[in-house]
Amino acid sequence: MSGRFHQLGYVTNSLAQARQVFAQTMNVTCFRQRERRPATRLRGAAGEASLLVAVANVAGAQIEIIEPIAGQIDVFRDALARDGFVLSFHHIAYRFEGGLKDWRRHLAALQASGRPIAWQSAPSEEGEFAYTDDRSRLGHYVEHLWSTDARWRQALEGIPYN
Secondary structure, eight states: OOEEEEEEEEEESOHHHHHHHHHHHHOOOOOEEEEEOOEEEETTEEEEEEEEEEEEEETTEEEEEEEEEEESOHHHHGGGOSSSOOEEEEEEEEEEOSOHHHHHHHHHHHHHTTOOEEEEEOOOSSEEEEEEOOHHHHSSEEEEEEEOHHHHHHHHTTOOBO
16 A cells, blocks of 8 residues: 555444534544535446535544435445444545556556455546445455645645544
8 A cells, every 4th residue: 555544434324413423432523524526436437426524633543424415325325224323434544645647556556456446536637536345355445545735735624633
């Protein structure tokens, strides 16, 4: 893996309740919340996802909570398969270090290694993500993140530290 650990990702069917759980059990209260509508590819098919996302920086890492709303959100469905309120660990994320050409080689190497890319953002020269389905080996997905330094700074701007 060319990169460094960045994030623990959770999925929920109620972002408000999930934030309460983090506040009560881990004293994490300073999430920045926003709606995201990334252009995505789910197992190769182009589309879009609608998500509510909350992120907070804690002890040098980021906690992300995702509430999938509509569109290409199948990658989250297994984690939400129970009735009632659900908050499930879903993925770890690594920030890929290198340029766009290095990132493209990294994606090709992932596919060649047999680690299926289940969900990814549409191609961009500013930043992309790809989720590999590592549930059989690790019990969860792995998110690979790449962006330009400028976009990375912009993405982290305003995310509070707990």
